[in-house]
Amino acid sequence: MREFDYARADSPRQAVSTHGRSEQAAYLAGGTTLLDLVKIDIMRPDQVVDINRLDLNQIETLNDGRTRIGALVTNTALARDDRIKNEYAVLSEALLSGATTQLRNKATTAGNVMQRVRCPYFRDGVSSCNKREPGSGCAAIKGHNRSVHAVLGTSEQCIATHPSDMCVAMAAIGATVTVEGPDGQRDIGFLDFHLLPGDTPEREHALKPGELITHVTLDAPLENSRSGYLKLRDRASYQFALASSAVIVTLEGDTITNARVALGGVGTKPWRALEAEKALKGQKIGEASFTHAAGIAFKGATPYAHNAFKIPLGQQAIVRNLTTLTAQEDRRTS
Amino acid sequence: MSDSIIGAGPKRIDGQRKVTGAAPYAADHHPDNMAYGYGVFSTIARGTVTGLDLDAARQSPGVIDIFHHDHFPELHRSPSSMAQGNKVEETRLPFEDNQVHYEGQFVALVVADTFENARAAARKVGVSYQRDDNAIANLDQGVKAHGTQKGQGNHERGDAAGNFDGAAHSIDVTYTTPVENHNPMEMHASVASWEGDRLTIFESSQGVVQQRGALSKIFGIPQEHIRVESPFIGSGFGSKLWMWPHAVAVSAAAREIGRPVQLVVPRQQMFTTTGHRPETRQRMRLATDERGRLVSLRHESINTTSFTDQYVETCGSVTKSLYSCPNLLVSHETTRVNRGTPTSMRAPGAAPGLFALESAIDEMALAAGVDPLEFRMNNYATRDESQDLDFSSNHIREATEKAAEKFGWQDRNPEVGSMRDGHEIIGYGMAACNWEAIKRECEARVSLRADGTAYVTCATQDIGTGTYTIIAQTVSELTGLPLEKITVRLGDTSYPKGPISGGSWTTATTLPAIAAATREAIKELKGYATGEKGDFAGVDSDSDSLTFENGQLTHDGQSVDYVDVLKGQKLASADGHAHTQGADDKYSYRSFGAHFVEVRWDPGISNLRVSRVVSAIDVGRVINSMTARNQVEGAIVMGLGMAHFEATEYDARNGRPVNNNYAEYVVPVHADQPPEVDVILLDYPDLAFNEFGARGIGEIGITGMAAAVANAVYHATGKRIRDLPIFKEKLMENVPEVQSA
Numbered sequence A: 001m002r003e004f005d006y007a008r009a010d011s012p013r014q015a016v017s018t019h020g021r022s023e024q025a026a027y028l029a030g031g032t033t034l035l036d037l038v039k040i041d042i043m044r045p046d047q048v049v050d051i052n053r054l055d056l057n058q059i060e061t062l063n064d065g066r067t068r069i070g071a072l073v074t075n076t077a078l079a080r081d082d083r084i085k086n087e088y089a090v091l092s093e094a095l096l097s098g099a100t101t102q103l104r105n106k107a108t109t110a111g112n113v114m115q116r117v118r119c120p121y122f123r124d125g126v127s128s129c130n131k132r133e134p135g136s137g138c139a140a141i142k143g144h145n146r147s148v149h150a151v152l153g154t155s156e157q158c159i160a161t162h163p164s165d166m167c168v169a170m171a172a173i174g175a176t177v178t179v180e181g182p183d184g185q186r187d188i189g190f191l192d193f194h195l196l197p198g199d200t201p202e203r204e205h206a207l208k209p210g211e212l213i214t215h216v217t218l219d220a221p222l223e224n225s226r227s228g229y230l231k232l233r234d235r236a237s238y239q240f241a242l243a244s245s246a247v248i249v250t251l252e253g254d255t256i257t258n259a260r261v262a263l264g265g266v267g268t269k270p271w272r273a274l275e276a277e278k279a280l281k282g283q284k285i286g287e288a289s290f291t292h293a294a295g296i297a298f299k300g301a302t303p304y305a306h307n308a309f310k311i312p313l314g315q316q317a318i319v320r321n322l323t324t325l326t327a328q329e330d331r332r333t334s
Numbered sequence B: 001m002s003d004s005i006i007g008a009g010p011k012r013i014d015g016q017r018k019v020t021g022a023a024p025y026a027a028d029h030h031p032d033n034m035a036y037g038y039g040v041f042s043t044i045a046r047g048t049v050t051g052l053d054l055d056a057a058r059q060s061p062g063v064i065d066i067f068h069h070d071h072f073p074e075l076h077r078s079p080s081s082m083a084q085g086n087k088v089e090e091t092r093l094p095f096e097d098n099q100v101h102y103e104g105q106f107v108a109l110v111v112a113d114t115f116e117n118a119r120a121a122a123r124k125v126g127v128s129y130q131r132d133d134n135a136i137a138n139l140d141q142g143v144k145a146h147g148t149q150k151g152q153g154n155h156e157r158g159d160a161a162g163n164f165d166g167a168a169h170s171i172d173v174t175y176t177t178p179v180e181n182h183n184p185m186e187m188h189a190s191v192a193s194w195e196g197d198r199l200t201i202f203e204s205s206q207g208v209v210q211q212r213g214a215l216s217k218i219f220g221i222p223q224e225h226i227r228v229e230s231p232f233i234g235s236g237f238g239s240k241l242w243m244w245p246h247a248v249a250v251s252a253a254a255r256e257i258g259r260p261v262q263l264v265v266p267r268q269q270m271f272t273t274t275g276h277r278p279e280t281r282q283r284m285r286l287a288t289d290e291r292g293r294l295v296s297l298r299h300e301s302i303n304t305t306s307f308t309d310q311y312v313e314t315c316g317s318v319t320k321s322l323y324s325c326p327n328l329l330v331s332h333e334t335t336r337v338n339r340g341t342p343t344s345m346r347a348p349g350a351a352p353g354l355f356a357l358e359s360a361i362d363e364m365a366l367a368a369g370v371d372p373l374e375f376r377m378n379n380y381a382t383r384d385e386s387q388d389l390d391f392s393s394n395h396i397r398e399a400t401e402k403a404a405e406k407f408g409w410q411d412r413n414p415e416v417g418s419m420r421d422g423h424e425i426i427g428y429g430m431a432a433c434n435w436e437a438i439k440r441e442c443e444a445r446v447s448l449r450a451d452g453t454a455y456v457t458c459a460t461q462d463i464g465t466g467t468y469t470i471i472a473q474t475v476s477e478l479t480g481l482p483l484e485k486i487t488v489r490l491g492d493t494s495y496p497k498g499p500i501s502g503g504s505w506t507t508a509t510t511l512p513a514i515a516a517a518t519r520e521a522i523k524e525l526k527g528y529a530t531g532e533k534g535d536f537a538g539v540d541s542d543s544d545s546l547t548f549e550n551g552q553l554t555h556d557g558q559s560v561d562y563v564d565v566l567k568g569q570k571l572a573s574a575d576g577h578a579h580t581q582g583a584d585d586k587y588s589y590r591s592f593g594a595h596f597v598e599v600r601w602d603p604g605i606s607n608l609r610v611s612r613v614v615s616a617i618d619v620g621r622v623i624n625s626m627t628a629r630n631q632v633e634g635a636i637v638m639g640l641g642m643a644h645f646e647a648t649e650y651d652a653r654n655g656r657p658v659n660n661n662y663a664e665y666v667v668p669v670h671a672d673q674p675p676e677v678d679v680i681l682l683d684y685p686d687l688a689f690n691e692f693g694a695r696g697i698g699e700i701g702i703t704g705m706a707a708a709v710a711n712a713v714y715h716a717t718g719k720r721i722r723d724l725p726i727f728k729e730k731l732m733e734n735v736p737e738v739q740s741a
Ligand SMILES: Cc1cc2nc3c(=O)[nH]c(=O)nc-3n(C[C@H](O)[C@H](O)[C@H](O)COP(=O)(O)OP(=O)(O)OC[C@H]3O[C@@H](n4cnc5c(N)ncnc54)[C@H](O)[C@@H]3O)c2cc1C
Pocket: A026, A027, A028, A029, A030, A031, A032, A033, A034, A035, A036, A051, A071, A097, A098, A099, A100, A103, A106, A107, A108, A109, A110, A111, A112, A113, A114, A115, A163, A164, A165, A166, A211, A212, A213, A214, A238, A239, A240, A241, B663
């Protein structure tokens, strides 16, 4: 562990000014990503700004029907919130499928959005890794790439998945990330927040240096929709998704009037499957239309030596999730 | 024996100290002025250290010294003999030279005033290497590059090859198992301090006596000058049986700097420098006659070993004697790879070996058109044909029948994929389990004290299995003292020599010694009672009419509490010491059992889970029903981890371990526990083995589990998985082909 300066901020303004525009400074929320990576010498901040005292702990319903979540709301608090459970079941389920109780008690909303990749070559500090050391190459592409590597949105430079479950639900729901920075406040659309690796895998998100996430605001829930999160992995708990799906649907009789599909564990960012959604709209519920849409979601997917199974697995995550949500006996409305 | 405490299920006597945090584990010891060590570990799997840049690290706060191959005291190797009591698995000493044989090998040790400073400085050490690009990353590469060498434990009888061709039914199949790591919760840790040329070391160890012997050889000092203490261990599963390089490094460092030094092995290096279960490849050739009787059985295995040492995983150890077969061949070979030295992991040999054997038996039964249960019943051996000995006690048929009945095997529709429940396809599978019963030499001391308590010492260890408790039960049984009045001290070389906690032999080895020492103490007590000043002066102390029961000495209707005997003569205690011997070779001593497993495969989401396990185990007499059951249940869960989760993955290009952490190396969690686990303990005392009739229970439960799961998976899916673990992609359809890199 290297030495760094530590400062505690009492207001967003103060946090931003302490942080400055430095690339070497880091905000500290729950610490479950940051401290882990500092301890293994992968993140090396020289200034840590502790934001835990900021008053960003509320979950509020706005007049326009949207729900505004403070950056420091913990994953546990968010998942257990009644409004979230009732109106955004997919988000509550996604959160509860992640990590463990202990971690969720510490992990925050902003920290979860900002969590880093789990790629072992990124974390070993030795292998070539364009994310850690731009231009050094990507050890994963021809290395071991079974569980935390993507088949969608990959590039020749990086194939690591974005590991979050929460973000997959948010991608499906639609959201806005509000940030405060040296140049003032601004909003970033959720789908624009995480960046594809492309040729710059070291750039993971749309924040400018020093910008602090203050809120994530969820779009108003789709009326009369039902939603759910399905996470597939090796063991039954405490593992990142091999493939997951967040699905929101509205029905009229047996016809799908609206659908939102997002994927986890398979993409280099929380993956919204817009084409699959289009394919579902107006279709009768049933295996044929679900399978068809799932196929579309994985069109153009690139398998690597050990993760090719994620292509059929991801499709299964979509089909089963839709099947369960649209089953007669389980027509939950949320 | 109905109200006997032997066989009852009292709670662990050390349980409260453990759950309240009062039990000190190795790294909880902080002698005065203690410094901290942190390793620098090789980042290549094969090559040479050509330079060390220590400037930045030396200037780092709190650094006391940095050890490496050019700055380390000259030590000696241990001959590594278990019989001599100095076995180590990795014989090469740390910093012996500048060669690198595996990634994660110690290349330097930084010692500083705090843990944080040591770690920070270790990160600043610059190491340059001459990388050898021919690192051998796995078994296939090893065999290709330099073939194999012969291992031990081989066996041949009859003519297996000659009776294979032309047999009515036969199979020729190959199984593989990956590297597994023990991953005990508690890290390996050492705290070493010297006083002159006397060394005290706290270690998380399954074998303090062997470690003392090895340190004595390595440092060239008398054993009496070394004290190894390991009162509590956060489990080991075999990885803590033998001392690893970190303990040598930290002991040397402590002597050099003249301060105690503590070192905790980081989790990453628990995957590299403290042993592992090696990778295996096992070819099975079996043949039967028309009626499904085995006529030929060959089990030929290769396992990976390191470039520094020869470790043989004796996969065929059980194959020699479980089934009756006149023509049989078991052979073990090894091949060298650039990994650390492997070591025993819970049920070494048998765990991977029975995956192959019990899967192959399932395949053989199918090929012969016989139900797998019936096939086993028809072929189980009635005596040990490999040693030409009777079994001391073998109830495998009863175990199999009992478990089958409880499980509901008769409801199994043999047709593949025929049993369904909603989205899920149900599969039933079974496998035998088996483990050798071993008993070793042991010493122990028991004092019956004038304050009404007993004090018991033995330099064995309780690795979490309940050894403290069963020893107290034994003393209680013989003295009538309640458990609360019995203090048991283990895990310290200043006590009489006890066995390593491994091989499932602790119970069978220690209890006879404890009992003998207790009897010696009672004898001494009787001597005092019948002596000149005694209550029974003049009575023959050996006479049957002088009895000791429930703390009372009785003769001729007159009773005296033993405390009064001692107090009356102003004596502190009556002491007994015993030295008992290992098992004889009159019989083949083994434990037996059978697992029945239900799996559920949901093809719509490619999810496999183990939903039900019924196991019946014959381990002789059960000493503590609670801890015994706990051992089997734990082994079952570990076995299902072996079956479908666990594998240490190495990058094939350079031998780098990839998933060397608790997040990516997948072990079962609570949510993976089968909803129903039913353990039947047959409880037939094996009195030919020892007076308690107990054979030990730590390992047998994991053997056969992976095969039972794989057999159930076949029944559900029609897919025969011969390569562990049973990852979902091996069962999925439509996985796109990818050109391998
Ligand atoms: C063993 C383990 C298992 C896990 N399993 C899962 C899982 O299954 N599913 C899953 O989704 N996640 C999982 N996680 C990840 C976990 O969800 C994240 O670590 C957590 O959400 C991060 O939140 P935090 O508050 O602790 O962030 P921190 O560690 O405090 O911060 C993370 C990053 O975000 C930055 N940051 C924090 N707050 C702000 C802000 N307000 N504005 C700008 N930047 C900010 C920090 O500087 C840092 O770079 C797991 C983590 C661990 C350690």
